[in-house]
Amino acid sequence: MNTSFLHHAFGVREQECSRVRYEDKSIIIEIQTRKDKLCCPCCGSKHIIRSGSQLRRFRGVPIGSKPLLLEMKVQRIECKDCYCIRQEHVHFVTGKRSYTNRLARLVVELSRIGTIKDVAHFLHLSWDTVKDIQKRYLQRHYGNPDLSKLEYIGIDEFAVAKGHIYKTRVVDLLTGQVVYMGDGKGSDALDGFWKKLKRTNALIKGIATDLSPAFVSSVMTNAPEATLVFDHFHVVKLMNDALDDIRRSIYREEKDLNKRKVLKGTRWLLLCNGKDIFDDKFKSRLDNALKLNEPLMKAYYLKESLKEIWMQMDKDQAAKVLDN
Numbered sequence: 001m002n003t004s005f006l007h008h009a010f011g012v013r014e015q016e017c018s019r020v021r022y023e024d025k026s027i028i029i030e031i032q033t034r035k036d037k038l039c040c041p042c043c044g045s046k047h048i049i050r051s052g053s054q055l056r057r058f059r060g061v062p063i064g065s066k067p068l069l070l071e072m073k074v075q076r077i078e079c080k081d082c083y084c085i086r087q088e089h090v091h092f093v094t095g096k097r098s099y100t101n102r103l104a105r106l107v108v109e110l111s112r113i114g115t116i117k118d119v120a121h122f123l124h125l126s127w128d129t130v131k132d133i134q135k136r137y138l139q140r141h142y143g144n145p146d147l148s149k150l151e152y153i154g155i156d157e158f159a160v161a162k163g164h165i166y167k168t169r170v171v172d173l174l175t176g177q178v179v180y181m182g183d184g185k186g187s188d189a190l191d192g193f194w195k196k197l198k199r200t201n202a203l204i205k206g207i208a209t210d211l212s213p214a215f216v217s218s219v220m221t222n223a224p225e226a227t228l229v230f231d232h233f234h235v236v237k238l239m240n241d242a243l244d245d246i247r248r249s250i251y252r253e254e255k256d257l258n259k260r261k262v263l264k265g266t267r268w269l270l271l272c273n274g275k276d277i278f279d280d281k282f283k284s285r286l287d288n289a290l291k292l293n294e295p296l297m298k299a300y301y302l303k304e305s306l307k308e309i310w311m312q313m314d315k316d317q318a319a320k321v322l323d324n
């Protein structure tokens with residue numbers, strides 16, 4: 001096999017192919033390092049002697065639907081200059097991995113359009129190998145984000161492992177990148193973030209959080225100069241919870257079975273955005289429920305107008321709408 005083909009197809013630059021064979025539906029390419037490329041892995045000297053070898057196999061990019069293995073006699077090298085005795089450096093593989101860098105790159109590309117299971121199946125790899133490649137890629141590219149240019153951040157918690165474990169994440173609101181992940185959902189979940197941030201000269205201008213007192217006090221203590229903003233979603237959610245409580249108590253107290261029927265099942269109509277209800281049938285169901293009860297109607301229209309605050313061009317306008 002041509003060395004240029006080895007280079008372009010598999011990222012193998014310093015080796016030559018001695019034989020291609022087929023075994024258990026796999027293509028096996030036997031390769032070895034060219035004599036002029038062999039050197040000491042410690043100092044780069046060519047003043048070396050070869051002392052034995054180890055046969056190693058590396059998974060490469062498949063050809064068509066056939067898995068491909070690069071089988072290489074990896075030389076043990078004794079250096080006459082620095083006296084180190086080591087295996088030669090295999091440039092197309094990282095560390096002790098059993099797959100080529102080129103294959104790892106293909107896994108990352110395919111992971112953008114398929115699940116781990118799909119990618120593993122397509123490339124004849126195990127689920128664990130695909131997951132491992134993804135994790136290493138993410139760690140390398142996003143493991144140590146630059147905090148020095150942060151200006152606007154969002155802080156929020158989320159549950160993992162069916163709600164048994166909480167994590168707190170910090171997001172750069174301008175790029176959408178996750179810049180920190182802390183354990184738990186208390187203020188101590190953010191300690192590591194503030195420590196890292198202080199080592200940079202970043203000047204945070206705005207921070208959006210949910211209504212958690214832990215986050216609020218953590219922001220007040222560590223970034224007092226930043227404007228604290230409560231995320232729109234969390235404020236509307238509180239309003240929706242209040243509206244739902246009113247609907248439930250009205251339903252419980254209503255003795256008239258027909259009226260109860262009208263109220264039943266209106267929860268999502270009340271909670272969804274009024275402008276999004278296009279269907280006449282749903283619209284009249286909502287109107288009927290509202291007509292039945294004045295407190296419910298008041299609460300509903302308060303909820304709808306609360307959203308107007310976020311539509312205003314500036315803070316003064318928003319304050320006026322809120323007062324109204």
Ligand SMILES: [Zn+2]
Nearest residue numbers: 040043079082
């Ligand atoms: Zn050496």
